[in-house]
Amino acid sequence: MDIDILGCSGGISGNVRNMGTTCLRLGEHLLIDAGSGLSKLTLDEQRKIEDVLLTHSHMDHISDLPGFLANLFDHTDKPVRVHALPETIEILKDCVFNYQVWPDFTQLPTPQAPILEFVAIQPWRSFKLQGYEITPFFVEHSVPTVGFSIKDSKSHFVFSADTTVSETLIDELNRLGHIDTLMIECAFPDNKLDIARQSKHMTPALVLETLDGLAEQPKKIWITHLKPAYDKQIRHDIRHNPDCHHWRVLP
Numbered sequence: 001m002d003i004d005i006l007g008c009s010g011g012i013s014g015n016v017r018n019m020g021t022t023c024l025r026l027g028e029h030l031l032i033d034a035g036s037g038l039s040k041l042t043l044d045e046q047r048k049i050e051d052v053l054l055t056h057s058h059m060d061h062i063s064d065l066p067g068f069l070a071n072l073f074d075h076t077d078k079p080v081r082v083h084a085l086p087e088t089i090e091i092l093k094d095c096v097f098n099y100q101v102w103p104d105f106t107q108l109p110t111p112q113a114p115i116l117e118f119v120a121i122q123p124w125r126s127f128k129l130q131g132y133e134i135t136p137f138f139v140e141h142s143v144p145t146v147g148f149s150i151k152d153s154k155s156h157f158v159f160s161a162d163t164t165v166s167e168t169l170i171d172e173l174n175r176l177g178h179i180d181t182l183m184i185e186c187a188f189p190d191n192k193l194d195i196a197r198q199s200k201h202m203t204p205a206l207v208l209e210t211l212d213g214l215a216e217q218p219k220k221i222w223i224t225h226l227k228p229a230y231d232k233q234i235r236h237d238i239r240h241n242p243d244c245h246h247w248r249v250l251p
């Protein structure tokens with residue numbers, strides 16, 4: 001599977017390793033989330049994007065969506081489809097594409113041929129897109145959030161988005177069956193467990209608790225969404241725990 005991690009940080013910083021916030025590109029035409037990593041794409045690359053899957057409405061996952069859509073003006077004759085939970089779509093309509101923060105691109109340049117089309121998704125309702133079979137599943141975050149299971153003919157990639165550990169998350173991951181690569185967040189270090197729980201994120205110990213609940217271990221674990229203020233401590237926690245030695249910390 002051709003996965004280009006354009007950004008995967010849990011925040012912003014001057015660290016050269018920080019490529020921006022969450023945005024993954026699968027092949028040439030599909031994005032998962034539209035955080036500030038999206039701005040790594042050239043204009044030509046942006047104009048090839050046809051579909052965007054959104055996990056949730058938080059700023060670090062949508063911040064580059066408005067500017068990306070504005071770049072398509074005069075350069076497309078079909079709308080970009082933004083696939084998200086109905087709750088996420090409502091938030092974007094109310095709070096972003098409201099003519100005050102940004103124009104309503106579902107109506108522009110004309111209501112008949114707009115730049116943006118919202119497509120509502122539902123957990124466990126699978127669909128085919130850009131050659132992939134995609135299944136959204138509920139995770140446990142502070143706003144309605146889905147992770148995505150993505151399959152092609154060769155592999156099964158799962159992005160569990162922003163989430164904390166919960167029975168629901170473990171049940172959902174088990175329901176997905178065999179996973180080749182699990183991309184799972186770890187926003188806070190273990191000494192910030194309280195903040196992690198309050199803001200519904202993970203620490204290394206909570207990721208381990210999640211993995212302990214799985215009937216079958218994923219072949220690869222990719223760790224994502226480190227909060228820049230805690231980057232060093234999280235990496236230290238992971239490095240010094242033998243149970244985490246096989247994790248790949250992104251970027």
Ligand SMILES: Nc1ncnc2c1ncn2[C@@H]1O[C@@H]2COP(=O)(O)O[C@H]2[C@H]1O
Binds near residue numbers: 227
């Ligand atoms: N209770 C909290 N304490 C500290 N930071 C928080 C709290 N709730 C939310 N945040 C921060 O606000 C951010 C909103 O986006 P995230 O959920 O990625 O991560 C969240 C945390 O970084």
